[in-house]
Ligand SMILES: Nc1ncnc2c1ncn2[C@@H]1O[C@H](COP(=O)(O)OP(=O)(O)OP(=O)(O)O)[C@@H](O)[C@H]1O
């Protein structure tokens with residue numbers, strides 16, 4: 001068995017797997033097997049007799065962790081794989097904090113605020129402090145606070161730090177520190193942590209409680225970190241503290257793929273490794289197993305333009321592969337059509353599935369034109385990021401009920417549902433409650449429970465409404481730890497009135513919302529069942545589900561059963577691979593982004609991003625740019641990205657003279673490019689009886705017998721096209737028609753309503 005593992009590795013990878021003791025850093029190019037090394041190393045450790053409980057593996061997404069676990073399970077068995085501590089930094093340390101929260105004065109059922117909760121709270125604070133929300137833009141405030149937390153700067157330190165204060169004054173935002181402090185306290189009162197807190201508080205815990213640190217050092221005797229180049233300071237310190245005792249630490253990364261500096265990732269962590277572990281070993285992997293030679297070489301030619309790079313020669317024994325195609329479009333819509341058509345054609349040519357395709361873009365807003373084009377020709381797709389299931393209003397509403405039941409001090413959950421479904425508790429009442437909570441330094445929940453005691457000046461009628469709400473939550477709370485997750489969720493959905501409210505809304509949107517809520521309940525049922533499958537004695541509670549949901553990342557919301565094209569930002573594509581990659585919007589001021597072009601280090605980060613994008617492709621990479629596109633509501637004319645020029649010409653097909661068809665797209669007025677196809681000569685002409693006369697649907701359209709291979713037809717939705725094949729037997733005769741606008745379609749002649757035009 002053991003030798004089986006090692007034969008799947010080249011000598012350098014093998015060394016990285018076998019050298020299990022001491023500090024080891026693998027710095028290697030994209031697709032060279034870093035993640036594979038981690039997977040095999042864990043399996044190998046277990047085969048060597050290491051208890052899986054003693055292994056901690058930190059991945060970039062939960063999905064990566066899940067995949068890794070599945071592979072490991074194949075080698076060492078389910079039981080062993082299950083017991084490894086594996087997940088993202090946030091998910092692993094959130095679980096640890098659940099056990100240890102009371103030490104740092106948090107309840108063990110603390111809520112995790114997502115980015116929208118944080119924004120909502122920051123907005124409230126900005127208003128309360130009477131600051132101008134155009135100067136104190138919530139996104140800027142949020143990222144400033146996040147930056148501080150990732151560098152382990154508390155509000156107190158923030159306010160005392162002369163340089164930070166000078167920076168904020170210079171930027172015209174002297175009150176940032178005050179906002180941070182208030183935000184910090186409000187989260188604390190609400191028993192809530194945001195994402196950055198999960199790392200910050202873990203650091204505090206490990207710093208201030210030596211026996212706790214010792215406990216986890218002793219547990220995590222072997223630590224492995226994927227995508228090490230994108231760890232931030234807070235993550236770096238956690239790893240350093242935990243590994244200090246045994247120093248069995250293996251990190252893998254690629255400095256050329258460091259793309260999260262804007263969120264505090266610190267490339268210095270790679271350079272510090274040498275200082276922190278002077279006896280460390282460094283292994284370089286240079287053979288790429290993922291991509292064609294063309295893709296590897298093209299990616300190398302781009303990244304060689306960066307000055308700050310650790311030298312490595314990435315090469316591959318894979319086939320040479322096709323050149324990278326560059327497509328020039330007149331508009332974003334035309335670019336979308338090109339991508340959709342190409343996917344359609346490639347999928348047919350190579351008999352591949354839609355899962356083999358990914359479209360990558362620099363900004364989420366670019367997905368709109370792509371989605372439209374894909375929808376037009378019925379290509380199923382899935383967007384990572386954007387408005388995911390868990391960000392929908394009705395889902396967030398029900399989750400807020402769950403959260404409040406679990407932690408009634410959760411301020412954001414309270415605000416969200418106190419008057420939903422409507423209970424006649426209006427804004428004035430909420431303002432009074434909030435004011436009293438702030439003045440008395442307590443939570444909204446406390447005040448709501450005894451408005452009289454806090455002199456809220458709320459009339460008896462409203463008080464009764466508040467009381468009936470708090471009574472309901474308290475009664476649900478009393479059952480929270482008794483009921484199983486699904487039953488509890490269902491009970492909350494019913495008693496809150498939310499299910500009924502949605503059920504009564506018979507508009508199509510209302511019906512969809514009701515179904516979504518049912519879907520959430522199904523999800524909880526499934527969650528509980530999976531937990532029980534893994535551990536027969538587990539009695540999963542609703543709070544376990546809440547933790548799971550709070551820690552989902554974009555890439556985790558994947559349903560592998562469905563065949564769909566993936567759409568995502570390049571940032572979200574890290575670590576993934578697809579046979580066919582489309583990188584769209586290769587334009588100056590979009591990619592590289594406008595904000596990056598004036599600073600060399602920012603531009604280098606954009607270039608690394610481009611390197612990440614190209615290296616996701618296994619077989620084929622296609623790049624495109626539009627000479628005009630709608631951005632922020634305006635039509636913008638743009639130049640091709642400088643990164644296109646940086647690709648070595650040897651590996652690229654520049655836009656060739658493309659044939660334009662006569663089909664014009666109504667919305668943009670732009671022409672659509674198509675490939676010329678030669679339909680087969682007419683043959684197999686089938687005689688078909690006329691459809692029954694008088695069928696009104698057929699009146700203006702061709703009789704089935706008029707349809708022959710090679711003729712030109714027109715379809716109401718797909719436009720003009722040419723018949724390339726006829727199959728089947730009546731009454732189910734089908735014509736395959738090539739429509740320049742949408743590619744090839746197979747149509748049932750009975751229903752197709754084709755007009756013969758030549
Ligand atoms: N020795 C090997 N033999 C066969 N296939 C390999 C070998 N090493 C890696 N691969 C395959 O190459 C592909 C890339 O590997 P992997 O994802 O581990 O690379 P990576 O270095 O983590 O890439 P990235 O930098 O993009 O995260 C995977 O499909 C993997 O299974």
Ligand SMILES: [Mg+2]
Nearest residue numbers: 034035036575
């Ligand atoms: Mg990887």
